[in-house]
Amino acid sequence: MGSTKGLSTLILGCLLMGSMGVFAHFIEGTHPINVLLYRFTFSLAGFLVIAALCLAFSPKSANAYIKSNLSSIKKHPVIYLFTGLVSALVMATYVWGTLLFSLGMSVVMLYTASIYLPFAEKMMRRYFLPSIPKTSFGTKYYVSSAINLTGLLLIVGSTLSNANLNVVGLVSAISSGFFFSIMMVMVRALKSVDVAPEHTLISGIAVGFVLFIPFAFILPVTISVSNIGFATGLGAFATTIGGIFYFKGFSSVRADIAPLIAYFEPIFGSLLALIFLGEKYSLLAIVGVLLIIGTNFVYTIYSRKALK
Numbered sequence: 001m002g003s004t005k006g007l008s009t010l011i012l013g014c015l016l017m018g019s020m021g022v023f024a025h026f027i028e029g030t031h032p033i034n035v036l037l038y039r040f041t042f043s044l045a046g047f048l049v050i051a052a053l054c055l056a057f058s059p060k061s062a063n064a065y066i067k068s069n070l071s072s073i074k075k076h077p078v079i080y081l082f083t084g085l086v087s088a089l090v091m092a093t094y095v096w097g098t099l100l101f102s103l104g105m106s107v108v109m110l111y112t113a114s115i116y117l118p119f120a121e122k123m124m125r126r127y128f129l130p131s132i133p134k135t136s137f138g139t140k141y142y143v144s145s146a147i148n149l150t151g152l153l154l155i156v157g158s159t160l161s162n163a164n165l166n167v168v169g170l171v172s173a174i175s176s177g178f179f180f181s182i183m184m185v186m187v188r189a190l191k192s193v194d195v196a197p198e199h200t201l202i203s204g205i206a207v208g209f210v211l212f213i214p215f216a217f218i219l220p221v222t223i224s225v226s227n228i229g230f231a232t233g234l235g236a237f238a239t240t241i242g243g244i245f246y247f248k249g250f251s252s253v254r255a256d257i258a259p260l261i262a263y264f265e266p267i268f269g270s271l272l273a274l275i276f277l278g279e280k281y282s283l284l285a286i287v288g289v290l291l292i293i294g295t296n297f298v299y300t301i302y303s304r305k306a307l308k
Helices: 002-018 020-025 032-057 059-075 077-100 103-127 139-159 167-192 199-217 225-252 264-276 283-307
Strands: none
Touching: 002 020, 002 225, 002 264, 020 032, 020 077, 020 103, 020 225, 020 264, 032 059, 032 077, 032 199, 032 225, 059 077, 077 103, 077 167, 077 199, 103 139, 103 167, 103 264, 103 283, 139 167, 139 283, 167 199, 199 225, 264 283
């Protein structure tokens, strides 16, 4: 029963997180940077409300959770803040990719992180986290990454003939995968210092809010009932609740199943873009998507079997 509940929670988390680009698209009269600020603001508000409810209805466990994580954060503030910065950059480049390029393609390109992971880990170990254990990337991993790269190139190639192509949006979408690979390394770093994995998201929201709040006074932002409603969907529901469900479900489902279910996020994101935004994809782009998601899915199955 617990496993079934965890599975449902993870799938719902993937659906909510996959929907954030749709909510972002419906925010009107606002610069893309401030759409991102809407996300950070309402996500932060969502976490504060949930924290207040937990303290009110379950003070003992809430206080124990806060005390445990706060103690670890105080001992390793640089790791925590850098994780927050990287997480904020993942959220920023992803949102800008969905707004300026394509939601369906951006959510898939986020999952090309495996292409950059060996380089990201090497860079982090050399300059910032020498204590992180070195990962052994085998031949099958590099074959998988090469196929991922082929899929990415097919997606990029399918857009180059588009006269309305927004280069900033395309670069943002590609960059999100690179920053996501660094974030994967930082999740391991947080775990090594006994900070709960959901703080990858919490730290990113907090750091992102501080970094982007000045733009509210510089760039266009429209505050309206509809924008607040969609911002609530983007921040509080898709990001905060979606993130909580995602991390809770991921930790509750069998270790060999959870990474496979996580691939529902790009699938949901692409389908929602098709339904609500009317996005259309060329055959070349669809082949690229299938290569990326399919290869990641197959490699994950292989990796889990190899560990048994």
